[in-house]
Amino acid sequence: MFEDKDIHDIFEHANVENEDWLQPSDKIFPNIEAAIYSKKRDRWLWVLLPFIFLIGGTLTYFYLNESTEETIITHQQSTANLNSKKQHQDDLSVNKDFSNITRSNQSNEIQKNSRTILNKQATKLEKDNQSLLSKDLAKKINEPNTTPF
Amino acid sequence: MNIQRIAIPAGRVSKKEINGILADTNQALQTKQTDIEIIHAVLSGSKPAFRTLYERYAKNHLLTCLRYVKNKIDAEDVLQDAYILIYRDLKQYDATKSKYITWSNKVVVNTCLMHLRKNNILKFSEDINDVAFQMPVNENAISALSLKELTQLITQLPKGYRTVFNMFVIDGYSHREIAESLQISISTSKTQLLKARRMLQQNINNQHYTKPQNHV
Structure with missing residues (x-):
């Protein structure tokens, strides 16, 4: 039987430099390199991925926020315009009503005033008539009886 | 660190010349640098250094793969996987404990064992007939064999025998x-090893007696 040591030494101290049958094919190293460096790239990608998400998320948040603010402002503006239009219309109708009311009030007042004035005049005339009558009557009473009965 | 001077042509450099310079650089690195220097260069991110390391030991490692896996295409696949692992674990290598070739081997x-397990190749049947028949031992039989012949004789062993023999003896x-x-x-x-030894002895003797002898 052979000695284990003999076989061990043959492989341990083998000079493989001139053993061309042991030359790996040319595609092996490029495959190894591709696997190693693509893995490295992948590792970087995994490291960078959270940052990419964070930045992307922040940008999206700001973009959405800005557009929401713009929408709100536009909405507020349009609402304000609508409100002002409505207000204007309301004002116009109120003014119209108010002018109608004022007009009727004014005519009522004029009527009232004229009636008051007329009443006053009538009262004064009556008072004047009465005083004249009383004066005539007193004069007639105080006058001596000149006429024979 | 001693680095051989490489002549770079003046003026415009063609692609062929660049390849020539790279080949010279690799050769210079291969011949001058020690394993530890190359490993430090690989760890600091040098791609040419990793190529140098591969080229220096790829044949030794392919020989190991061929002892276990038999088929050269499979052996190259295993070698590829092994080098990816070597690159990944290179920072764990401690030069004070062992040589690079021992560690990487x-x-x-x-990786070979992983490949055998993954493909369900490892089967240890106890009931394989013992190789009881023994031929007369020739002392010069092993020394007369080339590395290629001895590797082929080992790969002819059944997978279970071969794996245990490779692991224990080599x-x-x-x-x-x-x-x-x-x-x-x-x-x-132990049984697998004993049977492997006997079968290999028989194969060696067969090879020795069938091999044409050179008579002076």
């Missing part, structure tokens, strides 16, 4: 380590 052996594992690694009992490991 262990990674290659483990790669220096103990029966306990083999048993743990292959999930078999220590006695199975």
Whole structure:
């Protein structure tokens, strides 16, 4: 039987430099390199991925926020315009009503005033008539009886 | 660190010349740098250094793969996987404990075992007929064999025998380590080794007697 040591030494101290049958094919190293460096790239990608998400998320948040603010402002503006239009219309109708009311009030007042004035005049005339009558009557009473009965 | 001077042509440099310079650089790195220097360069991110490391030991590692896997295409696949693992684990390598070739060879052996396990190749049948028939032992039989012939004789062994034989005789594992690694009992490991030895002896003798002798 052979000695284990003999076989061990043959492989341990083998000079493989001139053993061309042991030359790996040319595609092996490029495959190894591709696997190693693509893995490295992948590792970087995994490291960078959270940052990419964070930045992307922040940008999206700001973009959405800005557009929401713009929408709100536009909405507020349009609402304000609508409100002002409505207000204007309301004002116009109120003014119209108010002018109608004022007009009727004014005519009522004029009527009232004229009636008051007329009443006053009538009262004064009556008072004047009465005083004249009383004066005539007193004069007639105080006058001596000149006429024979 | 000694680096050989490489002549760079003046003026415009063609692609062919660039390839020539790169080849010279690789050769210079291969011949001058020690394993530790190359490993430091690889760890600091040098791609040419990793190529140098590969080119320096790829043949040794392919030989290991061929002892376990038999088929060259499969052996190259295993070598590829092993080098990816070597690159990944290179920072764990401790130069004070072992040589790079010893450490990297262990990674290659483990990758071979992983490949055998993954493909369900490892089967240890106890009832294979013992190789009882023994031929007369020729002392010069082994020394007369080339590395290629001896590797071929080992790869002719059944997979279970071959794995245990490679691990115990060539790669220096103990029966306990083999048993743990292959999930078999220590006695199975011993039996497989004994049968492997006998079968290999028979194969060596066959090879020796069938080989044409050179008469002076």
